[in-house]
Amino acid sequence: MREKILTFIEKNSRVDLKELAIILGMEEADVANELEAMEKEGIICGYHTLIDWDKVTTERVNALIEVRVTPQRGHGFDSIAERIYKYPEVEATYLISGGYDLLVSLEGKTLREVSTFVSEKLSTLDTVISTSTHFILKKYKDHGTILHERKDDERMIVTP
Amino acid sequence: MRNPLSEKIVSIKPSGIRRFFDIASERKDVISLGVGEPDFDTPWHIRDEGIWSLEKGRTFYTSNSGLMELRNEITAYMSRRIHVSYDPANEIIITVGGSEAIDIGMRAMIDPGDEVLIPQPSYVSYEPCAILADAKPVIIELKNENEFRLTPEELSEAMTDRTKILVLPYPNNPTGAIMERSDLEKIAEICIDNDIYVMSDEIYAELTYGREHVSIASLPGMKERTILINGFSKAYAMTGWRLGYACGPKDIIAQMTKIHQFAIMCAPTTSQYAAVDALKNGDSDVERMRESYNQRRNYLMYAFREMGLPCFEPYGAFYVFPCIREFGMTSEEFAFSLLDAENLAVVPGSAFGDSGEGFIRISYAYSLEKLKTAMGRLSDYVEKLRKKNGTGK
Numbered sequence: 001m002r003e004k005i006l007t008f009i010e011k012n013s014r015v016d017l018k019e020l021a022i023i024l025g026m027e028e029a030d031v032a033n034e035l036e037a038m039e040k041e042g043i044i045c046g047y048h049t050l051i052d053w054d055k056v057t058t059e060r061v062n063a064l065i066e067v068r069v070t071p072q073r074g075h076g077f078d079s080i081a082e083r084i085y086k087y088p089e090v091e092a093t094y095l096i097s098g099g100y101d102l103l104v105s106l107e108g109k110t111l112r113e114v115s116t117f118v119s120e121k122l123s124t125l126d127t128v129i130s131t132s133t134h135f136i137l138k139k140y141k142d143h144g145t146i147l148h149e150r151k152d153d154e155r156m157i158v159t160p
Numbered sequence: 161m162r163n164p165l166s167e168k169i170v171s172i173k174p175s176g177i178r179r180f181f182d183i184a185s186e187r188k189d190v191i192s193l194g195v196g197e198p199d200f201d202t203p204w205h206i207r208d209e210g211i212w213s214l215e216k217g218r219t220f221y222t223s224n225s226g227l228m229e230l231r232n233e234i235t236a237y238m239s240r241r242i243h244v245s246y247d248p249a250n251e252i253i254i255t256v257g258g259s260e261a262i263d264i265g266m267r268a269m270i271d272p273g274d275e276v277l278i279p280q281p282s283y284v285s286y287e288p289c290a291i292l293a294d295a296k297p298v299i300i301e302l303k304n305e306n307e308f309r310l311t312p313e314e315l316s317e318a319m320t321d322r323t324k325i326l327v328l329p330y331p332n333n334p335t336g337a338i339m340e341r342s343d344l345e346k347i348a349e350i351c352i353d354n355d356i357y358v359m360s361d362e363i364y365a366e367l368t369y370g371r372e373h374v375s376i377a378s379l380p381g382m383k384e385r386t387i388l389i390n391g392f393s394k395a396y397a398m399t400g401w402r403l404g405y406a407c408g409p410k411d412i413i414a415q416m417t418k419i420h421q422f423a424i425m426c427a428p429t430t431s432q433y434a435a436v437d438a439l440k441n442g443d444s445d446v447e448r449m450r451e452s453y454n455q456r457r458n459y460l461m462y463a464f465r466e467m468g469l470p471c472f473e474p475y476g477a478f479y480v481f482p483c484i485r486e487f488g489m490t491s492e493e494f495a496f497s498l499l500d501a502e503n504l505a506v507v508p509g510s511a512f513g514d515s516g517e518g519f520i521r522i523s524y525a526y527s528l529e530k531l532k533t534a535m536g537r538l539s540d541y542v543e544k545l546r547k548k549n550g551t552g553k
Contacts (some may be wrong), residue, residue, distance in 0.1 A: 019487070021529070022462045023455040158181040158194035158505055160284045160333075 001026065004036055006043070011144070013047040052147045054139065062091075062136040063114050066083060066124065067102040068129040077101060080127045089117060100132070111135070172288045176511035180495065184505045191534050192505040197334060198397035198478070199525045200452075203445040205280040206396060206438045213433035220429060222515045224421040225250065225413075226254025227432045241365070242375040243384055246483060250410040253417050254427045257284055257405035258391040260420070265359055265387045265406060266293040266325070268415035275508050276322040278512025281481075282329040283361065296322070301515035304483060307425070308337035312346040319350075325357045331364035334512045334521035334552055335481040336474020341374045350381045358386045363404070364477040366446050369454045371475040377407070386411050390395050391432075394477075395446050396438045401431040403529035453478050456524040456531055463535040478525045487517040487545050495520060502537040503545070511546045 004024050008017065008059045017035075021028040038044045069080050077095050084104055085093040092105040104122070108114040118133050139147055184190055201207075225231065231248035239245050246252055247285040247527030254262040262285055266276065272294040278286045279300040290297040300318045302308040315326065328347070330339045339347070351358055353505045358376055365373045391404025406416060420426075462482050471482035484494050491508035498504050507523075523530060 004451075007451075025454075025458045054528075056488050153199070155197060155199070156181070157185045157190060157192045157196050158177055159196045159509060160175060160177050160507075160511070 002031070002034060002038065002043075006032060006038070009044075009047075009068060036082060037127050050143050050145055052139070052142075054147075059107070059109060061107070062109055062139075063106045063118075064132075064134045064136065065104040065118060065122065066096075066100040066132040067104055068100045068131075069125075069128060070127045072127060080125065081082075083125060084122065085115070087121065089113075164321065168291065172291055175284050176492075177284065177507060178289070179326070180492075180505075180507065180511070184499060187499070187503065188265075190499070190503050191530065191533050191537065192384055192506045193522045193524075193526060193531075194507045194522050195351055195525055197399040197525060198449065199395060199527065200397040200449055201453055202396060202398050202418075202434075203399070203438075203442060205243050206434045206445075208467065210401075212526035218429060220435060222426045222429050222432055223512050224426055225252065226427055227429075227436065227523045230254060230436050230439075237439050238407060241290035242378045244375065244378050244388075244407075246407045247410070251402055251413055252405060252407050253413050253420060254432060255391075255404045255406060256387050256427050257393060257402045258361065260346050261387075261389045261391075261404050261406040261416075262286065262291045262359070262361065263292065264416045264419040265389065265408075265412070266295060266489045267268070267288055267419055268412055269293075269325060269357060271296040273322060274344040275320060275322040277315070277318050277323060277326045277356075279314075279327065279329065280507055280521075280524070281308065281332075281334050282327070282512055282515035283452065284512065286329070286361075288329045295324070298323070299513060299515075302335075302337075302514070303515070304472065304519070307474075308332060308335040309339055310342050310347060311343075312350055315347060315350050319354060319356070323352075323354070323356055325359050326351060328358050328360040330360075330362070331368055331373065331476025332479075333364065333477050334479050334509065334516065335519075336477050336479045337472075337481075338368055338371055338373070338476040339376075339377075340371060340476075344374055344376045344379060348382050349375055349543060351385060352381050355467075356381065356385070359389065360386055361389045363389065363391050364394050365390060367450060367453060367478060368476045368505055369450070370455060375475070380443065394434050396433070396435075396442055397449065398431070398438065400401070401428065402435060403427055403435050418483055420470070431459050432485055439456065442472070452522060456526070456528060459524065459528060459531060463531075463539070467535075467539050480522050481516075481519050482522065483519055486551065487542075487549065491517055491520055496543055498538070502541045504534055506538075 017032055018028055021031045033049055071077050072079055081093055081102060089106055089108055092106045094103045096103045106114055118131055123131055231252045234252050235246050235248045266289045270293040274295050275298050276290040276295045276302055277298050279302050287297045298318055300314050360376050362375055376385050377388045387406055387408040389406050391400040448545040461473060464482050469482040471480055474480050491510045495506055495508040509519030509521055
């Protein structure tokens, strides 16, 4: 039941409760209870909107930063990750296997803002060994949605 | 000049859908619920496999019965889905859509005057294919009160000693009806007792909701008298690839292959390679699409309840078949006036046989957003009619 609810609202969080219950063939009260429980348990962490900011005039710069760090005794990577992800301009932080340790997704208003963050905040942290910044030039697909695609129904209008 | 045309062909009625299509496609901003194919694109990994086969230059004929690799996959699929084992070398043929299998299956089995039992409402091609094969089509009119399932009584009543084939079109287009194991067992018994072959069109087998699909070929004594037809169009959203198949007794498949060999040569090679990937790696796609269809089905059942349109709950395919008798119109009149008043296209039930009269077929191979708009229009229209007829609530 939970998985069905989650799979649906992951792609359409705006659906209203009554409709969600109808579509999933469940009781409205049950769906409401589950949603509330999953919010409390931190399974549902928010209801966001996917926006293609390139189509809005506001300037935004996104970067992915690979960070190599020295893990700390007793804390591993968690405490250094926390020092990084607490910055509001940090969009996402992941611990990564392979050639570096943390992948930090950053959003800034300007190129300068991003580079200032990297050179003054990120690189100067004691445990950070090195950083490598990649600016995002174009977003093709985000959160499973192809951003530049709009398709009309090409099927014939009536078929047997 | 001599009449250039064959009387047999000229006598076949053109599909009832055609006329409706011509009128509907001339209009602008029509919302259509009239489509008999999935709204999903073919899953990308399947398309990619097709592209890859082209890049590798696999552009030649395959063997007449189709790629061995694909037939092996079908064998594996059949044993995991319906627990029937088919010999890939002799008991399977790959065809150009399920439609070709219907055609060559009839032609391989029929002598002039043999009777083919066709339960209706059902897909439009069984009757013409029977006529093309010089059979006498015998229509069984299915009933709403049986949820359009075929009953043993109806079957027995339609049978004669010339009856050779029973067409079993489940899960059904246009009604969405299915046949469950207990329904099929009674039918199978009659077929065995009276030596009747079954052509089981299971093209919608993957699309059942809350009920398991059962193939009549899996019942004892039935594999040897069943031509099972399936394909990739509905389950994998591959309509345009034109790929289907038939599984059945070796002797029948051999004769079908002979017709196929002379008329078609082989099914499209690119599609066959793509289909191998569909069967190998497509289960989760089917599951995802089935879940989506089920959500829409739930929504439509709710919408009809709200509108007060009588409609049994269909457990298969992607159609619902509500009854519109209360409005005192034929289903064709209803469909045309709905199109005219609300710009909403549905298919009149009568296009699928006389017993579809009084019903309309609504396809839910559309996004929920579109279905919502469409149900809004239908509901408005139904209200208007009831007000006009003084039958409003």
